[in-house]
Amino acid sequence: MFFNSEHMRVILLAGLLLTAAGSYAQTYMPSAERITRTVSYLASDKLKGRGTAEKGGEKASKYVAKKFATLGLEPGFNGKYYQPFTFTRGKHVDVPSRNVIGFLDNGAPYTIIIGAHYDHLGRAGLFDGKYPIGEIHNGADDNASGVAGLLELARYYTENGTQEDFNFMFIAFGGEELGLQGSKYYVKHPVDSLDNIHFMLNMDMIGRYNPERGVGIGGYGSAEEWPAIFKDVKGDGVKFFTDAAGKGGSDHHSFYVAGVPVLFFHTGGHDDYHKPTDDIAKLKAREEAGILGIAIQLINNAMKEKKLTYKGEEEKK
Structure with missing residues (x-):
């Protein structure tokens, strides 16, 4: 077949467009490289463990707010990214802290909340000797890994070129390590009615994947539709298991007891939990990207439902 110069120009242009489209699509999937960069900053000695009411914690909240702004998320609280609060x-x-809230407005009636807590133990001054005071607890897994996941999902849903049928609210909670303070405050002072939440997905310690265990996903029993939503979901190089419980020791608990369906991603405990040794070198970023791929599948499947039906815990007989 003979191709003239015009035919060749069209063919070359089409090839370039296909290549660009392929690169465009790949750009917005969770990235192990970006995850590593995020955790490296948040878990650096510069932030001194991101302690509540410490400068490092404030720097961490500013970092998240800046990322939200870069991604084009609207300030989620009265025209600002910060929802300040105090607790005892x-x-x-009157310990000061703040949640960081970014909103993706798709003009929908219901909203999906995706959350992770940005605080850690800092130098342990507020824990009254429970942890070594003065030592930096960097918290790479707990919970810089969750914040990295939060930002990757924010990137995916702001830059995938699709207007979803749900709004998204991305919340980085403060004061979690001191009793779920940020999420407790939010459910008492929500930006929008809790009745308008489709579900809340929480990520806490998702950076230390153990192939023998897999990633646990709690909250499987918190909505009638979860079993159908989970059907045919597969991990790329990572495996998962489900747990029915909606209650637990992280921020999803506050939403669940307030009547909101939840999911909770967690790769399990380890010897570095709440110790100064929870550092970036032990992060498994590639596996975390795979875990976020599972989260995306579940979120997308859940968006096929009009509104999830909350299920509280059944009385044990």
Whole structure:
């Protein structure tokens, strides 16, 4: 077949467009490289463990707000990214903290909340000797890994070129390590009615994947539709198991007890939990990207439902 110069120009242009389209699509999937960069910053000694009411914690919240702005998320609280609050814990009164909230407005009636807590133990000053005071607890897994996941999902849903049938609210919670303070405050002072939440997905410690265990996904029993939504979901190089419980020791708990369906991603405990040794070198970023791929499948399947039906815990007989 003979091709003249015009035919060749069209063919070359089409090839370039296909190549660009392929690159475009790949850009917005969860990236192990970006995850590593995010965790490397948040878990650096510069932030000194991101302690609540410490400069490092404030820097972490500013970092998240800046990322939200870069991604084009609207400020989610009264025209600002920060939802400030104070709390009392034991002898510590009026401790300041803040949630960081970014909103993706798709003009939909219902909203999906995706959350992770940005705080960690810092230098342990608010824990009254429970942890070594003065030592930096960097918290690479707990929960810089979850914040990295939060930002990757924010990137995916702001830049995938599709207007979804649900709004998205991305929340980085403060004060989690001191008793789920940020999420407790949010459910008492929500930006929008809790009745308008489709579900809440929480990520806490998703950076230490153990292939023998897999990633646990809690909240499987919190909505009638979850079993159908999970059907045919597969991990790319990672496996998962489900847990019915909606309650637990992280921010999803606050939403669940307030009547909101939840999912909770967690790769399990380890010897570095709440120790100064929870550092970036032990992060498994490639596997975390795979875990986020599972989360995307579940979110997309859940968006096929009009509104999830909340299920509370059944009484044990």
